[in-house]
Amino acid sequence: MGSGPNGLVAAIELARAGRRVLLLEAAERFGGGLRSAELTLPGRVHDLGATVMAMALASPAMRGLGLEGRGPGQVEFVHPGVAAAHPLDDRPAVLVHRDAGRTREGLGADGAVWDATAGAAARAGFPLVDLLVKPLGPWRPDPRAFAAAARFGVAAALPATTFARRALRTVEGRAVFAGMAAHSVLDLRSPITTGYGLLLASLAHLVGWPLVKGGSQVLADALVARLRELGGEAVTGHRVRRLDELTGLGAETIVLDVTPRRFLEMAELPARYRRRLERYRYGPGVFKLDWALDGPVPWRDPAVAAAGTVHLGGTLEEIALSEAEVAAGRHSPRPYVLLTQPYAADPTRGGHTLWAYCHVPNGSPVDMTGAIEAQIERYAPGFRDRVLARHAMGPADLEAWNPNLVGGDIGGGLAGLRQFVNRPVWSPAPWRTPLPGVFLCSASTPPGGAVHGMGGWQAARLATRG
Numbered sequence: 163m164g165s166g167p168n169g170l171v172a173a174i175e176l177a178r179a180g181r182r183v184l185l186l187e188a189a190e191r192f193g194g195g196l197r198s199a200e201l202t203l204p205g206r207v208h209d210l211g212a213t214v215m216a217m218a219l220a221s222p223a224m225r226g227l228g229l230e231g232r233g234p235g236q237v238e239f240v241h242p243g244v245a246a247a248h249p250l251d252d253r254p255a256v257l258v259h260r261d262a263g264r265t266r267e268g269l270g271a272d273g274a275v276w277d278a279t280a281g282a283a284a285r286a287g288f289p290l291v292d293l294l295v296k297p298l299g300p301w302r303p304d305p306r307a308f309a310a311a312a313r314f315g316v317a318a319a320l321p322a323t324t325f326a327r328r329a330l331r332t333v334e335g336r337a338v339f340a341g342m343a344a345h346s347v348l349d350l351r352s353p354i355t356t357g358y359g360l361l362l363a364s365l366a367h368l369v370g371w372p373l374v375k376g377g378s379q380v381l382a383d384a385l386v387a388r389l390r391e392l393g394g395e396a397v398t399g400h401r402v403r404r405l406d407e408l409t410g411l412g413a414e415t416i417v418l419d420v421t422p423r424r425f426l427e428m429a430e431l432p433a434r435y436r437r438r439l440e441r442y443r444y445g446p447g448v449f450k451l452d453w454a455l456d457g458p459v460p461w462r463d464p465a466v467a468a469a470g471t472v473h474l475g476g477t478l479e480e481i482a483l484s485e486a487e488v489a490a491g492r493h494s495p496r497p498y499v500l501l502t503q504p505y506a507a508d509p510t511r512g513g514h515t516l517w518a519y520c521h522v523p524n525g526s527p528v529d530m531t532g533a534i535e536a537q538i539e540r541y542a543p544g545f546r547d548r549v550l551a552r553h554a555m556g557p558a559d560l561e562a563w564n565p566n567l568v569g570g571d572i573g574g575g576l577a578g579l580r581q582f583v584n585r586p587v588w589s590p591a592p593w594r595t596p597l598p599g600v601f602l603c604s605a606s607t608p609p610g611g612a613v614h615g616m617g618g619w620q621a622a623r624l625a626t627r628g
């Protein structure tokens with residue numbers, strides 16, 4: 163049930179294992195966080211949710227499907243000239259290239275540390291990623307990967323502010339690292355935020371930060387096509403309200419791409435497990451904007467034009483303050499903004515479209531349009547004159563589109579240290595539930611949010627292992 167990347171991967175793995183599979187999706191289109199739609203003007207393709215596909219390319223679950231390519235049923239991942247840019251007020255933007263050496267050169271005095279952390283993790287390659295996205299195993303005995311993971315883990319455990327202040331010296335190095343770590347939607351003074359920053363930075367070098375040509379929906383549709391090739395059925399417009407509906411269909415195995423909040427609503431659960439799920443916490447929400455523009459964003463530093471992703475928010479101190487405010491339940495007047503300009507990599511989206519969001523307290527009703535656009539204007543004066551149409555989604559709109567986005571939380575639950583290990587409960591196999599044959603696979607299970615399908619892969623593995 164549920165056709166986000168985790169639900170789709172679970173369905174495909176079950177079909178590959180010879181099961182008869184029926185996939186039920188509540189929405190009118192498949193994909194969950196992989197949906198695209200004409201949100202602003204006819205012909206303009208916007209990604210409603212995920213757009214940067216670094217995790218999809220790196221994930222062992224997705225790599226194993228061989229979807230990347232130009233053949234029928236395959237998906238083209240398109241790379242911008244620059245993976246990510248971080249503009250600053252009074253100096254040139256910092257650029258993160260796919261090439262670690264070029265990035266190192268651009269970072270000056272902080273280049274060596276960047277290379278020894280993010281660069282080294284990228285050089286450790288897929289064996290390291292495989293360990294990181296399977297925090298509970300199963301692991302292949304690979305001593306070099308374990309050694310790389312141990313080295314990664316030492317820095318990764320630190321708060322991003324601590325790592326940035328201790329290891330990095332320049333305004334540029336600290337700012338660009340803060341922009342990476344803030345993807346975690348956590349207070350940057352909390353543990354393991356360095357890990358999120360380093361993982362994302364290393365993926366920029368290992369696989370790049372590509373987009374899906376034509377929009378993320380193309381990836382969702384390719385996954386559905388793969389499921390159907392394997393004999394699976396997939397249906398949209400079917401919201402499951404009670405688990406009994408699925409047991410009533412005679413299902414032997416039920417894999418739910420839902421978050422604990424929704425699972426609690428749909429099933430009678432043993433009291434102890436229910437209490438544990440009730441303790442599961444959701445993180446801040448997001449306020450998202452999509453624009454149709456009549457030309458590219460007029461960045462003050464022209465180098466930013468080549469970037470697929472742009473982190474707006476200025477220095478380490480400013481970004482850390484913005485994220486601390488949100489973690490404390492307040493709105494930042496100068497929010498950290500995560501922006502993508504798909505046209506830098508993909509000319510097939512009907513023109514210049516732009517995608518951005520900032521973090522807000524969970525469930526916030528506040529319209530952040532002005533604050534987000536002010537951050538863009540700060541680095542791109544004249545931006546507002548380029549806007550032909552805009553589309554806004556606050557937490558309530560996001561949750562109405564996809565019930566997994568509780569209060570606008572796009573990661574399936576707070577991703578701090580506590581819920582890194584209790585996701586959604588502490589268990590060596592948290593995908594299993596106390597109900598026989600019923601599994602959870604959403605981003606509320608390890609390894610958490612992003613398009614990697616690993617929750618689905620793990621749930622299917624347990625289901626087929628018996």
Ligand SMILES: Cc1cc2nc3c(=O)[nH]c(=O)nc-3n(C[C@H](O)[C@H](O)[C@H](O)COP(=O)(O)OP(=O)(O)OC[C@H]3O[C@@H](n4cnc5c(N)ncnc54)[C@H](O)[C@@H]3O)c2cc1C
Nearest residue numbers: 164166167168188194195211212213214402604605612613
């Ligand atoms: C605005 C935004 C930006 C993001 N950016 C990125 C990014 O750039 N890169 C990245 O890697 N990740 C990104 N993410 C995160 C990523 O999209 C999610 O982590 C990922 O989609 C989670 O996958 P999932 O399968 O667990 O659930 P989802 O993708 O949330 O899918 C769950 C599906 O289950 C369906 N469903 C739920 N309840 C029922 C029911 N009762 N009956 C039937 N169907 C049901 C829903 O309709 C939905 O289709 C972003 C997310 C958002 C919202």
